[in-house]
Each structure stands twice: as C-alpha cells, then as structure tokens.
Amino acid sequence: MNWYAKIYSYCERGGDPSFWAEPLNAISNGAFIIAGLVAAYQLARQPAAHRAVFEWLLVLLVIVIGVGSFLFHTYATPWAVLADTIPISLFMLAYLGYALFRFVGLPWYLVIVALAGFYWSIDLARGITCSNELLPVTQAAGKRCFNGTLGYTPAFAALLIVGAILALMRHPAALYLLSAAAVFLLSMTFRTLDIELCALTRLDGRPLGTHFLWHIFNAVVLYLLLLGALRANRQA
Numbered sequence: 747m748n749w750y751a752k753i754y755s756y757c758e759r760g761g762d763p764s765f766w767a768e769p770l771n772a773i774s775n776g777a778f779i780i781a782g783l784v785a786a787y788q789l790a791r792q793p794a795a796h797r798a799v800f801e802w803l804l805v806l807l808v809i810v811i812g813v814g815s816f817l818f819h820t821y822a823t824p825w826a827v828l829a830d831t832i833p834i835s836l837f838m839l840a841y842l843g844y845a846l847f848r849f850v851g852l853p854w855y856l857v858i859v860a861l862a863g864f865y866w867s868i869d870l871a872r873g874i875t876c877s878n879e880l881l882p883v884t885q886a887a888g889k890r891c892f893n894g895t896l897g898y899t900p901a902f903a904a905l906l907i908v909g910a911i912l913a914l915m916r917h918p919a920a921l922y923l924l925s926a927a928a929v930f931l932l933s934m935t936f937r938t939l940d941i942e943l944c945a946l947t948r949l950d951g952r953p954l955g956t957h958f959l960w961h962i963f964n965a966v967v968l969y970l971l972l973l974g975a976l977r978a979n980r981q982a
Contacts, residue, residue: 749825755894757944757955759822771819774958777965778812785972792976800844801975807837808968815961838901839865841971845908849919849978864900872897895938902930922974926967933963 754761758768766772785805810833818830843861846852852860876891909923936959947954 770958774961775816781969782809867900919974919978926970
C-alpha cells in the first residue's frame with residue numbers, strides 16, 4: 747500500500763491534491779476540539795468524587811477525533827485515514843461500553859458480548875452494496891454507496907436502542923442519548939449528500955459540499971454524549 751497516495755472522497759477536495767484543498771472540511775474539525783475542551787472544563791469543575799478516569803478518556807478521545815479528522819482532510823492519505831477512523835472507532839466502542847455498564851447496569855461479560863456484536867454489525871454495514879434500483883444515492887455520482895455513511899448506521903441504532911432502554915428505566919441519561927441520535931441522523935444525511943449536492947453548493951466557483959456539516963453536527967452529538975456521562979451519573 748502506498749501510504750502517501752491521495753484520496754479523493756469528498757466534494758470540497760474534488761481532484762485537488764494540495765494541503766488546503768478542503769478548508770471547510772478541515773477547519774470545521776475545530777468543533778470537536780471545542781466540544782472536548784468545554785466538556786473538560788465542566789468535568790474539572792465537578793467534585794473529585796464525581797470525576798472518573800474513564801470520563802476523562804472519553805473527553806480526550808473527542809479532542810483526538812478532531813485532530814485526526816483534520817489530518818485526513820488536509821493530507822488525504824491512507825495513513826491519515828487511520829488517524830481519522832481509529833479515534834472514532836475507539837470512542838464508539840468506549841462510549842457504548844460505558845453506557846451499557848454505567849447507565850444500563852449490565853455485567854462486564856455481557857458488555858463485552860454487546861461490543862463484539864456492535865463491532866460485527868459495523869463490519870456488516872460497511873459491506874452493504876447499493877442497487878441502482880433500490881439504493882441509488884451517491885452511486886450515481888460514481889462514489890461509494892451512501893458515501894460510506896451506512897457504516898455508521900449501527901452507531902445510530904445503538905443510540906436509539908440504548909436511549910430507549912434508559913427511557914424505560916427513567917434514567918436521566920436517556921434524554922442525552924436520544925437527543926444525540928436525532929442530531930446524528932441529521933449529520934449522517936449531510937455526510938451522504940456531500941457528493942450528490944456538490945454541483946449545487948459552490949462559492950466563487952469552488953465546490954463546497956456538505957461534509958463540513960457532518961463535522962459540526964457530530965461535534966454536537968459527541969458533546970451531548972459527554973454531557974450524559976458528566977451529568978446523568980450525578981442525577982441517577
């Protein structure tokens with residue numbers, strides 16, 4: 747594998763290999779860093795008894811997500827893909843495990859089983875192929891089915907399912923997870939339509955796309971999840 751080959755996945759970059767070919771996609775990652783720093787400030791202000799190492803880890807992962815995604819949308823190489831996707835995968839697994847253990851109250855061995863099933867579902871979702879008759883979105887533009895967004899549908903389903911379980915339990919974290927699911931559905935829509943709307947989203951002749959909105963709304967999603975971790979435990 748050529749670790750320095752250029753990857754052209756999003757509307758804003760087009761066929762431009764330069765570092766700043768995706769200014770909106772790159773700079774919008776600052777939203778993750780802001781979300782993480784605000785959450786870190788809130789966590790630091792909590793009494794020592796309410797601070798947990800795992801909650802600090804979740805906050806740190808959100809900041810690292812912003813840095814990794816910035817690297818991908820500037821360098822756009824296979825090694826930068828890893829910098830982008832590994833922190834995201836770690837956060838999804840870490841938060842799901844945290845929610846199932848801390849909020850739902852599952853024993854650790856069932857949490858491990860659930861995480862294994864979640865990881866398998868992501869791999870399955872990423873392998874779904876589009877049919878021109880049934881799922882034409884993005885394929886018509888010569889890109890991946892749903893622009894790769896189908897790989898995130900298990901995370902959306904997990905938010906809904908765990909949020910619904912917590913609602914039935916009347917757990918205060920339910921509101922945060924279900925709100926995050928609603929915002930995540932919006933952000934997935936913008937990610938999917940990035941290529942489809944490329945010709946309609948231009949400024950001074952430059953393509954913009956909608957991928958930067960995926961970053962901004964996902965920062966809101968992650969902040970809501972962090973708030974659930976920081977606040978709900980004190981209220982439960």
